[in-house]
Amino acid sequence: MKLQADGDLAAAEARYRLVVDLGYRLTEVLPILAGLLARRDALDEAVEQWDALLAIDADHPVALHEKSLLLDRLGRSDEAVACLERSCRAAPDDAIAANNYAVMLAREGRTMDALTEWRRALAVQPDNIQLRHQMRRLCTEQVPFWHIPMMNDTRRNDAFEAAIEVAIASRGPNARVLDIGTGSGLLSMMAARAGAESVVACEAVPIIADMARQIVAANGFADKIDVFAKPSTYLEVGVELEAPADILVSEILSSDLLTEAVLDTFEDAHRRLLKDDAIVIPRAASAIGCLVESDVLKDYVFVDQVSGFDLSRFGDFAAMKLPIHGTMTDWRRLSADIELVRVDLTQKRHESDLQVLSVPVVADGVATGIVQWMQIDLAEGISFDNHPDGYSDGGWLQILHNFPQPIQVRAGEVLDLAVGHDRITLIVQPAPKVALTAVSQAA
Ligand SMILES: C[S@@+](CC[C@H](N)C(=O)[O-])C[C@H]1O[C@@H](n2cnc3c(N)ncnc32)[C@H](O)[C@@H]1O
Incomplete structure (x- = not known):
C-alpha cells in the first residue's frame, strides 16, 4: 500500500499478487488489485480478480458492479447488463449501481426498464440530482418537446x-x-x-x-x-x-x-x-402556404460571399425546409394564401403527386421560398388551422420550404412551382422550364 501511495504501481501490483497467492485477506486485496489492473487498462486481468472474489462470495454487489463496468468497457455489453442486474438485486439501495444499470438499459433500447430503475433509485435517493438528470435526459430524448x-x-x-x-x-x-x-x-x-x-x-x-x-x-x-x-x-x-x-x-x-x-x-x-x-x-388535411421574402430566413438557407471567399457551393447542402415560428419570424408575403397539397384521409390509398402550381405574385421582392401551415378538416363544419397570422400558442410550427436560390419577383408576374408529395414529405420547388409530369414513387 505504501508503494501504491508513492505511485510505484508496478511494484505495488507485484506485491498485491504475492499477497493474493498467499490467500491473505482476499476480500480486501482482490478489489485493490482489480482497481490497479483496470487503471493500467489490463481489463481482462481485472475481471479475473473480480471473478476470484465472486468465487468466494457469488453475490458480492461491488464485485458484480465493477466487473459489469469492465465488461462494458470490453464491449461485452450483454454480460455487462446481466452482471449489473445481479448487483442491483444484491444491493437494491445502491443508487449508483441502479443509475449505471439504467444507463446501460437505455443504451440497449430498453427504455421502460431504464425508467423503472431510475424511479426505483429515486425512491431511495429523492434528492440525487444525477439520477434525476439522467432520467429526464432519457425522457426528453424519447418525448419531443412539442407534446x-x-x-x-x-x-x-x-x-x-x-x-x-x-x-x-x-x-x-x-x-x-x-x-x-x-x-x-x-x-x-x-x-x-x-x-x-x-x-x-x-x-x-x-x-x-x-x-x-x-x-x-x-x-x-x-x-x-x-x-x-x-x-x-x-x-x-x-x-x-x-x-x-x-x-x-x-x-x-x-x-x-x-x-x-x-x-x-x-x-x-x-x-x-x-x-x-x-x-x-381528421377526414382531410391541407398544406397551405404563401410566397415570402425574408432577410432573416435568407441567411438560414442561402450562402454566397463570406469573408471575401465564395462559399456559394455549400448552398447545395442547405436545409430543404426549416421549421419557423410564423408569428415571431420577420417575413413579408409576396402572394395570397394558396393550397399546396390536400390529402383525403378517408381514401384507402394515396399515390405520390407532383403538379405545376401557378402562383400570382402580388408584391415586388426577392422570394426566399414558401411559408407553409396546415388546415385540418375534422368533420362537417369543424376545422382547425395554424395560420401564421393568428397561431402562436400551439405545438405546430410553420415551415419554410426554401428555394435553391433566391428568386427576384414582381407584382403581376406568375411564378410556377412544382408542388406535391412523395407520401412522406412535401415537395415545393420552383418548376423547371420544361413541362412537369407527375411522378409516382413507391410507398
Ligand atoms: C402529435 S402526437 C398526438 C398525441 C395525442 N393524440 C393528442 O392529440 O394529444 C402523436 C403521437 O402519436 C404517436 N404515433 C405516431 N404514429 C403512430 C402509430 N402509427 N402508432 C402508434 N403511435 C403513433 C407518436 O409517438 C406521438 O406520441
Missing part, C-alpha cells in the same frame, strides 16, 4: 373534441373507437367522455404509452380505454381490438403534414382495423 404546447393548444383540443362528439352521437352508444398515437391519452378520454363504448388506444413510444395508461387510470377511464404500447401497424382485430372500429381518431400530423407517416398509418388502419364505413377524424 406539452400541443396539449395546451385549447383551440386544437376543442376542435378535435367537437368532431369526436359528433362522430359518437352519430354512431350511438355502441361506438368502438380506435385512437392511433394517443400521446397523453387526451383524445381517447374525450371519446370515452362523449360516450364511446370502448376505446383502443395505441402509442408507439413505450414510455409515453405507460404515461397515458397512468393518466387514463387517474382520470377514471381505465375500464373504457385500453392503451397498447405499440405502433398501430402491430395491432390486430381479434387481439387488441375485439372488432373493427367504428371511429378512428388520430392526430399524427406533423407541421409539414406528412412526416409522421400519416398516409401509411391511415391506409393500414383502413385496410385492417376499421369498418368499411368508419368515421375518420
